[in-house]
Amino acid sequence: MANKIKVKTTLVEMDGDEMTRIMWQMVKDKLLFPYLNMDIDYYDLHVKHRDDTDDRVTTDAARAIMKYGVGIKCATITPNEDRVKEYGLKKAWKSPNGTIRSLLDGTVFRKPILVNNIAPAVSSWKKPITIGRHAYGDVYDNFEMQIPQAGKLEVVFTPQDGGKPQTTLVKDFPSAGIVQINHNLEQSILSFAKACFTYALAEKIDLWFSTKDTISKIYDAGFREIFNREFERNWKEKFKKAGIEYFFTLIDDAVARIMKSEGGLLWALKNYDGDVMSDMIASASGSLAMMTSVLVSPNGWFEYEAAHGTVQKHYYKHLKGEETSSNSMALIFAWTGGLRKRGELDLTPEVVNFANKLEKTALETIEGGIMTGDLLLLAEKKPFNRKVNTEGFIDAIAQTLKKKL
Ligand code: NAP
Ligand code: MG
Numbered sequence: 001m002a003n004k005i006k007v008k009t010t011l012v013e014m015d016g017d018e019m020t021r022i023m024w025q026m027v028k029d030k031l032l033f034p035y036l037n038m039d040i041d042y043y044d045l046h047v048k049h050r051d052d053t054d055d056r057v058t059t060d061a062a063r064a065i066m067k068y069g070v071g072i073k074c075a076t077i078t079p080n081e082d083r084v085k086e087y088g089l090k091k092a093w094k095s096p097n098g099t100i101r102s103l104l105d106g107t108v109f110r111k112p113i114l115v116n117n118i119a120p121a122v123s124s125w126k127k128p129i130t131i132g133r134h135a136y137g138d139v140y141d142n143f144e145m146q147i148p149q150a151g152k153l154e155v156v157f158t159p160q161d162g163g164k165p166q167t168t169l170v171k172d173f174p175s176a177g178i179v180q181i182n183h184n185l186e187q188s189i190l191s192f193a194k195a196c197f198t199y200a201l202a203e204k205i206d207l208w209f210s211t212k213d214t215i216s217k218i219y220d221a222g223f224r225e226i227f228n229r230e231f232e233r234n235w236k237e238k239f240k241k242a243g244i245e246y247f248f249t250l251i252d253d254a255v256a257r258i259m260k261s262e263g264g265l266l267w268a269l270k271n272y273d274g275d276v277m278s279d280m281i282a283s284a285s286g287s288l289a290m291m292t293s294v295l296v297s298p299n300g301w302f303e304y305e306a307a308h309g310t311v312q313k314h315y316y317k318h319l320k321g322e323e324t325s326s327n328s329m330a331l332i333f334a335w336t337g338g339l340r341k342r343g344e345l346d347l348t349p350e351v352v353n354f355a356n357k358l359e360k361t362a363l364e365t366i367e368g369g370i371m372t373g374d375l376l377l378l379a380e381k382k383p384f385n386r387k388v389n390t391e392g393f394i395d396a397i398a399q400t401l402k403k404k405l
Helices: 018-032 047-052 056-068 081-087 096-104 186-203 219-242 251-258 271-285 312-319 329-346 349-367 390-404
Strands: 011-015 040-044 070-073 107-112 129-133 143-147 151-157 166-173 177-181 206-211 246-250 265-269 291-296 302-306
Touching (some): 011 056, 018 312, 018 329, 047 056, 107 186, 129 186, 129 271, 166 177, 186 206, 186 219, 186 265, 186 291, 206 251, 219 246, 246 251, 251 265, 265 271, 291 329, 329 349
Parallel strands (some): 011 070, 070 302, 129 265, 206 246, 206 265
Antiparallel strands (some): 107 129, 107 291, 143 177, 291 302
């Protein structure tokens, strides 16, 4: 192509680890750089480089996303003791995703990539169901205690301003038991609500929110009230204009309805509900390699990535010189998601078009029967289905893309 498409504003790129690092480079070399003229602010989040910089590179990357607005991230190792030994690290650094999320204060949205030759396990689902999971509080940051015998459990709230402490009876235990106390913060719930409204409007899809507010009249009902207030105040008109709806319903009802829905909606869920339901949606929609993930911050910053990890097992095969058939779809869609958002923010439709074309080409490649091993097992059996290796899949997309552009 003679004239490359210019991406107006700098993109923040975060490189990663293992098999995804290898696919990342191929995607850039074969699908992006030949067609795009982009300024990249590059951060190498390879575990060894995080270690060398005492993890400063991760916070630098998050700051760059705050500066430019859109970042695209490859999968990264979250080190545990094994990884500390494997790479000779100074320590088991925190999860980069956790670090970035806490700096951007975001909500993570996960959306499956659907192709017409892999049927979702739920036959009514025609369009993707995106999960928006609140990533703060509940059982992930709770208080638990073993109650050894009969007795009273009380909680005391001591106001910081010196007010009188308040004691409340939790339970008069007739015998031994267990207890769990959850908390949340209004500010965090409000950020979550803003991120969900922002995402639904950007994608022009309905937003469903569900909690158990009939039983939990302060905690779950509190989530509902914060969402309602925020909707009435800042989103009602915008939603109406976009022709989309905000719909709150009891979680039981939402679960029943989701099974009969066509999809094409955002389902916002509290932390635990989102944890569980996102695995259900992922598995029912096909494979982890077909799930995208974006972090939307209430400040209007976006970070795109694949939902899967570094595909460690495939990487070890690759290191031994064995052939791999790893699926790069979610990585490609991380780039197209970031590019499309960049194009929308910059008002450069040619960049949006490129992202759309690349996605379409990737989908058509799979629908045309060329796919990696993980999908071959799931796809409708067709005589022309062909399993390709990691690079072969990207090459097949590149060939068609070249003809289209
Ligand atoms: P994983 O990388 O998601 O892989 C788990 C398994 O899922 C793979 O062994 C493979 O199954 C299948 N799979 C996942 N992605 C695939 C793809 N693109 N193509 C084909 N198959 C794919 O999870 P993990 O092995 O538990 O974790 C590896 C590393 O990733 C860990 O160090 C973890 O810390 C990190 N991680 C990072 C992120 C992130 O950066 N967002 C998220 C999760 C995990 P088969 O082996 O059966 O083919
Ligand atoms: Mg889970």
